[in-house]
Structures are given as structure tokens and as C-alpha cells.
Amino acid sequence: MKFTDGYWLLREGVTASHPAQVLDVNESDGALEIHAPTRPVRSRGDLMTGPVFTVRVHSPMPDVIGLTLTHFTGGEPRGPEFELATSDTAAEISYDDEHATLTSGDLSVRLARGGPWEVEFLAHGRSLTRSGHKNAGIMRDATGAHHLREQLVLTVGTSVYGLGERFGPLVKNGQVVDIWQADGGTCSEQAYKNVPFYLTDAGYGVFVDHPGQVSFEVASEVVSRVQFSAETQELTYYVIHGPTPKDILRRYTALTGRPALPPAWSFGLWLSTSFTTSYDEETVTSFIDGMRERELPLSVFHFDCFWMREYHWCDFRWDPRVFPDPEGMLARLKARDLRVSVWINPYIAQRSPLFDEGKGLGHLLRRPDGSVWQWDMWQPGMALVDFTSPAARDWYAGKLEALLAQGVDCFKTDFGERVPLDVVWSDGSDPERMHNYYTYLYNRTVFEVLRKHRGEQEAVVFARSATAGSQQFPVHWGGDCEATYESMAESLRGGLSLGLSGFGFWSHDIGGFEGTPTPALFKRWLAFGLLSSHSRLHGSSSYRVPWQFDEESVDVARHFTRLKLRLMPYLYETARTAHTEGLPVMRAMVLEFPDDPGCAHLERQYMLGPDLLVAPVFSDEGDVTYYVPEGTWTHLLTGETVTGPRWVRERHGFLSAPLLVRPGAVIPVGARDDRPDYDHADGVTLRAYGLRPGDEVTVPVGDVTFTVVREGNTLRATCTAPAAAWSLAAGTREIQAPPGTGLLTLELD
Known part of the structure; x- marks a missing residue:
């Protein structure tokens, strides 16, 4: 949100108050508490009016320092709050005539005790970022709404990344980013996965600890600063020291949670019924038989929405007209050594028998007048499950347990973004703060059901919406992309951005969701999809079985599926690193090569784990241009070498793509190419x-x-x-x- 009109003026109707100086500094429980009036104190007369900022500086763990800006403290605290970890950390506090300093690990924050307001974050004596004169502020807009704002300086040449799964340029400098869940596809500034965390290549990241709407102006309103603001009386942010981007992600995920380790079988190929296509058990069986006849290894079969009756989403009951024997069908699929996934969402249509049940039990979200909140946007008369209620969570989980008992293995946890504000939550949560946070409670509920009934090593979901901390419940996929090369590229940007936001595992709809891809596009997307963390064939109104396109698509699917399965010893160890360290499987080049300026803006290629460079092909003809960092790299598929640093132009057939091994690497290659879950x-x-x-x-x-x-x-x-x-x-x-x-x-x- 912008508050200023250029350098000198405020926008019409905006008023601003800024901390002017430190009045006093106190210590409390290892933290600093500072009072900062918004006008210089020259006489006792200046002590009569406000506002006055209360600023608390503390450290939850080494190399992470939090700063809380507070105006009024009289309000009752309302949730939700992000669940953050802490560790024993002995922050050191020191003073001199000019500064008060809190140090945690190698990170320090230094506050000017006299003169103009200034907060500076340093590591090993080097300034990382700072907030100075008129950067922090209490901003009231033309409507009278009360915002707290902070601006942190960007040093020359610093690039900013992250802020969730964003489909625009990977480097966020110059962008306006609103952290607000939306069901907007993959082609705009809206996002399904909004994370108020950004990472820089200057040795630090920043996490804004506010689950509601946070507006970021990234080198946009003020081109030398990252500005963030929220409509609140208290705002906390954490500066997280690296020094490398990997170190920043390790510490950020230690704070907000690290991904669970998905089961090995989930890394195989998933095949879906697609969304609005017609299908029954005969159709499903024909797909599975067709995959087997063509020697296409298949690990998971997914039933999308219409496994349930129309207008009944969700009632968690198989459509008896199409699937009269669901238990028998699932047993037959299991006999083919397949795992089964089914689509769910957190919405309850009015026609679902669960609507009256949930209403009577008080498990559905309500309006202030006590009536159930409803609308017709997705399903006629649909309501939302109120996941702030433990009883409602148990009720919802019980419906899923019945499916697990039938033989279902995992769930595609769709939706969770369109969460209203004119409501009353069971636990009294603030509706604005709950809008983004709802997806965390939804996916956690489903993931915990799987963990309870399938075990720690078997739990996996296929989730669309997410916020900070949701990385603990993998896997996430990119949502509704179009069947175009442009959308394929925007999906990759979204996945790399999400990886730089603490998420370890990511997937996308091979071939695109909306529309039907051409055979050439489908084959190019197959290579990209099978060189991703997780791989799923899924569409909207058309099937995605390879032979629907051409016979060469079958060959391409077979080639890259078997390649991925042979690479499972390497990929699964990369997955363990995501689980233990918070580093993504698919990595933006800057994450592996932060000292190479040629990698800062690269967004059409990535590292698959630490040692494999992948450059998807975005053209029918197979022309591709990519950057090779320093050293002699080897094409995994051909053995040819390329020496960098330099740009490379190549043309690839459909059975090939740039897949290069980093110099000095040892790649473990498995003995099997028919399944992902073998003794690697x-x-x-x-x-x-x-x-x-x-x-x-x-x-x-x-x-x-x-x-x-x-x-x-x-x-x-x-x-x-x-x-x-x-x-x-x-x-x-x-x-x-x-x-x-x-x-x-x-x-x-």
C-alpha cells in the first residue's frame, strides 16, 4: 500500500507519525524495550502529546532478531498467530554513549540512543539493512484506517526474492505484493500461496509475523527500500541472518517449521481423471491398462471432483451411479500396486447431507447474526468448515477416516483461498487475520489425519493454498495454469519463488490445466514435469493420458518417467535435505550460486537438488538458451561437456532437454526404473x-x-x-x- 506522493508529500488524506528519537531503553527477559516519541523532546512541553512508539527487540533463536512496533496496547489480542519455534538463545545486550545493541549469534541490531531515530542490523560489523528517519510510521489513510509501516533499506545491487508462489518476475524489486489469499490462477499478481517472508542476496531475509494482509512495496514506492505495512496496532518482523541464501532458509524454516518427508512412492508419476471429464471405473481401468501396456510406470491414480455427486461437494461419498462398489474398486487398484488419491475441499454444499449435520453441530462458519455463512460461487449454497473449532476439525477428520478405511491413501486438498470477512469464528479469531491463515488449519487437519492413520512416513497431501508454516504439510502444486508455453514459464517462476519462501516440494499440472495442449507443448511439459519434485498428469476438460496426443508423447513420457525413477537415490536424498534443512528440491540458481551475478535473475532454469541443472524447453522447435556457471558441466543424457561461465544455445528433440551435472559431483543412479519406492x-x-x-x-x-x-x-x-x-x-x-x-x-x- 502506498502512502506517499513522491519524495516530499503524503497522498491526499494520509497522515503520518514517525519515531523521532529514543526516550529510554529498558531490559526485560533478555529483550530491549524502547519508548520512542514521534517528536523531538526539547522541553517538558514536548512530553505532553503522542503518539509514542513502544519498540521491543528480542531474539527467538541465534541469528534471528525480532522487532515489534506498537502504538496502542489496549486492545484484546485476537488470533490467529503463526506458530513459531524458539530455542535457548543468550542474546547479549550492550550499551555505549550513542547506542544500545542486542546481539544474537553473528547478528546485531543497534539503536541510536541520541539524535534521530535509527535502527541498524549488522553482521560481523557489516551493515545489512537499516530503518531511519521517517521509515517506521503510524499511517492513517483517507478512511481513518490505522496502519503500521516499516521501511528497510536495500543496498545497491540487492535483489529480493520470495513472498510466496508468485508468477511474475522472480526478482521482486519494483513490484507491489499484497499478502492476501486469492483463487486467481497463475497469470496475475494474485496468488494461492502468500508468505510474508522475503529473502535477499545481501545476507539476510525478513519475516513479517502478521497472518493477515501485509502489503509489500519492494523497491517500488521508495526504490531504495522494502516497505511493508499492515492495518494493525502492533507489528513484528524478524531479520534473519545468513550469510548465504541457504543459511537464511535454514533459519527461517527452523523458525516457522520444516517440511515433512513425503513417502518415496509420491515421487513417481501421478495420473488424474482430470476435472470435468466423464469417467467411471471402466474409464479409470482403461487408463491404467493403457499405461501398463505402453510400459509407462504409474505410482498414483487420482480421482478429481466428480468421484462425488454433483452439487454435493463435499459429502465424501462416492457417486453410487458411477462407482457402485468403491471398496471393491479401490481393492482392485491396490492389487495393481497403485496408491489412490481423491479430491477434497473445505467447502460444504447446501445439498450435501453434511450441511445440515454440520449446521446442527455448530461446525460451519457463521455470520454475526448467527446464520451460516453461504454463497453460490463454487457450489450452490456452500458453507465453510470452521477449522478454528477443535470439534469441527475432529468432525471433518472423521469423514476422511472413513475414506482411509476404504483404501484411499492421500488427498488433494484443493481450495481454501476464498475466505470471507463478514463472519464470526468459533474461537473468536479476527476475520482479517484468519483469511490467509485458514489454509494452514485446513491442511494441518488433513495432514494430521494421514499421519495418524498412515504413519509418519506415509503422510502426503497435494495442496493448492498455503501461508507461512504450511510447508510442513507437503506437497503443494501450482494451481490452474493454461496450456501454453507462457503459462508453463509462469508456473516455473511460481515454483522457484515458493522454494525461496521455505517450501521444499512443488508440482504443477503437466500440459497445463485450462485448455488442451498441442502434442509439442505436452511433450515439452512432460520433460519439465518429470524433472520436478513431484509429477502429475492433470487437466480441466480433457484427459492427459499421453496417447491422447500422439505416440511420440508415449515415448517421451516413458523416457522421462524412467529417468526420474533411476534418479530416485539422488532425488530422495535431496528430499531428506528439504526435510532436515528446509532447502527446496527445485532451487533457483541464485540459491546455489549466490556469488555469481549471472544467476541473480535466472528464472527459466533451476537446480534440481544441488548438482543437476535443468533448463526446460519453451518452444516446439526445441530452441533453448540457458546459463552455465563456472566449471566444466556434463550433459547427463549425452556425456557432452559445456564449460562456463557462459550462455549456451542449443536445440533439443522431444526426448532430450538440458540436464547438466555440476562439476565435482557424484550422482547416485538407481538400479530400477519401474517404481520410485525401492531399496535405493x-x-x-x-x-x-x-x-x-x-x-x-x-x-x-x-x-x-x-x-x-x-x-x-x-x-x-x-x-x-x-x-x-x-x-x-x-x-x-x-x-x-x-x-x-x-x-x-x-x-x-
Whole structure:
């Protein structure tokens, strides 16, 4: 939200008050509390009027410092609040004649005790960002609404990333971003996944701890600052030190929660019925038979909305006219070694028998007059489940438990964005703060049901909406994209932006959702989709089985599906890193190469884990341009090499795409290409690329850890279980493991 009219003026009707100086500094429970009047105190007469800011500075964990700006404190606190972790941290407080300083780890915040107001964040004595004269403020707009605003300086050359799944340019400088959930597709400034956290390449990130609407002006209203504001009397933000972008994500996800580890089977290919297509068990069986006949490995079959009766979404009952024997059908699918996913949402249509049940039990969201909130936008007369009520959560979970008992394995948790404001929540939550937060409660409820009944290692959802902390409940997909190359590119920007917002796992609808892709587009999207964290064939009004397009699409689907399954030893260890460290599987180039200025704005390529560079092809002809960082990289599919740093132009057929291995990497390749959930260490091949004499690389694969060392012209590998060693002379392609181990083949690039 903009408040100013250029450099000197405020917009018409806007008034502003800014902290002018520090009046006093006190310590309380390891934190600093500062009172800052909004006019210089020159005499006792200046002490008679306000406003006065109360500023609290504290640290929840090392290298994270929070600053809370407060105006009036008389209001009753209303939820919700983000669930943040804390750790024992001994923040150090020090003073000198000019400053009060709080230090946590390598991060410090220094406040000027005399003279004009200034707050500066430093690491190792280097200034990261600061807030000075007229940056923080109490801003009243023309309607009288009360906003708190902060502006943090952007040093020259700093790029800003994150703020959720955003489909515009990856670098957010120059953009206006409103953190407000919307069901707007993938082609505008609206987003399904809004996260009030941004990451910079200048050694720090900023998390605004406000679950409601936060408006960001990123080098837009003031081009040298990031401004954020919210309509509130109290606003907290955390500065998170790196120094690297990876370190920032590690600390941010330690604060807000790290992703659960999805089961290995979820990394295989998902096939959907699509949205409005007609289907029954015979149709489903024909798809599955067609995949098997064409040797297309399939892991998950997904039933979209019309597994339930029309106008009954959601009643969680199979349409008896189409699926008269759901238990038998699910058993037959399970006999084919498939997992089953079904579509759900948090809305209850008026025609659903659950509407009257939920209304009578008080589980549906209500208006201030006590009536159930309803509208006709998605389903006629639909209501929302009030997930702020523990009883309502249990009620909803009970409906899902019945499906799990039938044989369903996981849920596509669609929607959760269109949450009204003219309502009263069961727990008294503020409607504005609950609008974004609703998706967190919804997806947590579903995820906990799966964790309870399927186990910690089996829980997975396919979610669309999200906010800060929702990364704990993977997987998330990009929503309703169009069947165009432009939409394919905007989807990738959204996924990379989400990854820079703390989310480890992301997917998208292969071929696009709206419309039907051309065969060429479908084949290009297949390569992209199967070189993503999770891979799903899904559309709106047309099927996405490959043979619906052409026979070459079958070949492309088979080629890249089997490639992904062979890469599972590498991909699943990358998934473990997402779970333990908060680093995404699909990584913007800047995350891996923060010191290479050529990577700062790259948004049409990414790193799949730490060692594989992927550049999707966005044209029928196969022309692609991508950037290669320093070193000699190797095409995984052909063995050809490219030396960077430089831009590369290539033309690829449909059975190829730029997939390059980082120099000095060892890629574990699995022995199977028919399923994702196998013993990844059994029969694994280690492929070493560009190791120099003296290089040593550790390669974890499940419970086994391999160490590969280059000694002169020899590669030597050892592993922890069973204890064994192998050596390989330069020029030799492979060596088998000693008899009886059955674990390893070693290849030299």
C-alpha cells in the first residue's frame, strides 16, 4: 500500500507519525524495550502529546532478531498467530554513549540512543539493512484506517526474492505484493500461496509475523527500500541472518517449521481423471491398462471432483451411479500396486447431507447474526468448515477416516483461498487475520489425519493454498495454469519463488490445466514435469493420458518417467535435505550460486537438488538458451561437456532437454526404473563427474553412505554398510562391487 506522493508529500488524506528519537531503553527477559516519541523532546512541553512508539527487540533463536512496533496496547489480542519455534538463545545486550545493541549469534541490531531515530542490523560489523528517519510510521489513510509501516533499506545491487508462489518476475524489486489469499490462477499478481517472508542476496531475509494482509512495496514506492505495512496496532518482523541464501532458509524454516518427508512412492508419476471429464471405473481401468501396456510406470491414480455427486461437494461419498462398489474398486487398484488419491475441499454444499449435520453441530462458519455463512460461487449454497473449532476439525477428520478405511491413501486438498470477512469464528479469531491463515488449519487437519492413520512416513497431501508454516504439510502444486508455453514459464517462476519462501516440494499440472495442449507443448511439459519434485498428469476438460496426443508423447513420457525413477537415490536424498534443512528440491540458481551475478535473475532454469541443472524447453522447435556457471558441466543424457561461465544455445528433440551435472559431483543412479519406492542403495551406480585429484565427495543413499575420493588417476569408493572398498583407474568405465555386497557400480565421467 502506498502512502506517499513522491519524495516530499503524503497522498491526499494520509497522515503520518514517525519515531523521532529514543526516550529510554529498558531490559526485560533478555529483550530491549524502547519508548520512542514521534517528536523531538526539547522541553517538558514536548512530553505532553503522542503518539509514542513502544519498540521491543528480542531474539527467538541465534541469528534471528525480532522487532515489534506498537502504538496502542489496549486492545484484546485476537488470533490467529503463526506458530513459531524458539530455542535457548543468550542474546547479549550492550550499551555505549550513542547506542544500545542486542546481539544474537553473528547478528546485531543497534539503536541510536541520541539524535534521530535509527535502527541498524549488522553482521560481523557489516551493515545489512537499516530503518531511519521517517521509515517506521503510524499511517492513517483517507478512511481513518490505522496502519503500521516499516521501511528497510536495500543496498545497491540487492535483489529480493520470495513472498510466496508468485508468477511474475522472480526478482521482486519494483513490484507491489499484497499478502492476501486469492483463487486467481497463475497469470496475475494474485496468488494461492502468500508468505510474508522475503529473502535477499545481501545476507539476510525478513519475516513479517502478521497472518493477515501485509502489503509489500519492494523497491517500488521508495526504490531504495522494502516497505511493508499492515492495518494493525502492533507489528513484528524478524531479520534473519545468513550469510548465504541457504543459511537464511535454514533459519527461517527452523523458525516457522520444516517440511515433512513425503513417502518415496509420491515421487513417481501421478495420473488424474482430470476435472470435468466423464469417467467411471471402466474409464479409470482403461487408463491404467493403457499405461501398463505402453510400459509407462504409474505410482498414483487420482480421482478429481466428480468421484462425488454433483452439487454435493463435499459429502465424501462416492457417486453410487458411477462407482457402485468403491471398496471393491479401490481393492482392485491396490492389487495393481497403485496408491489412490481423491479430491477434497473445505467447502460444504447446501445439498450435501453434511450441511445440515454440520449446521446442527455448530461446525460451519457463521455470520454475526448467527446464520451460516453461504454463497453460490463454487457450489450452490456452500458453507465453510470452521477449522478454528477443535470439534469441527475432529468432525471433518472423521469423514476422511472413513475414506482411509476404504483404501484411499492421500488427498488433494484443493481450495481454501476464498475466505470471507463478514463472519464470526468459533474461537473468536479476527476475520482479517484468519483469511490467509485458514489454509494452514485446513491442511494441518488433513495432514494430521494421514499421519495418524498412515504413519509418519506415509503422510502426503497435494495442496493448492498455503501461508507461512504450511510447508510442513507437503506437497503443494501450482494451481490452474493454461496450456501454453507462457503459462508453463509462469508456473516455473511460481515454483522457484515458493522454494525461496521455505517450501521444499512443488508440482504443477503437466500440459497445463485450462485448455488442451498441442502434442509439442505436452511433450515439452512432460520433460519439465518429470524433472520436478513431484509429477502429475492433470487437466480441466480433457484427459492427459499421453496417447491422447500422439505416440511420440508415449515415448517421451516413458523416457522421462524412467529417468526420474533411476534418479530416485539422488532425488530422495535431496528430499531428506528439504526435510532436515528446509532447502527446496527445485532451487533457483541464485540459491546455489549466490556469488555469481549471472544467476541473480535466472528464472527459466533451476537446480534440481544441488548438482543437476535443468533448463526446460519453451518452444516446439526445441530452441533453448540457458546459463552455465563456472566449471566444466556434463550433459547427463549425452556425456557432452559445456564449460562456463557462459550462455549456451542449443536445440533439443522431444526426448532430450538440458540436464547438466555440476562439476565435482557424484550422482547416485538407481538400479530400477519401474517404481520410485525401492531399496535405493541396492545395485546403485555412482557416476562421478569432473573430480580433480584430492577431491572427496560423500554420497548418502538411504542408510548407506559412500565416500568417493580421487587419488591421482584412480577413483576410490568406500561405504559404511557393508564395509567395502573399490578402486577404478582413469579411463575405466565401471567396476563391480566385491562378491556378496551387491551394492555398487562406480562409473568415471
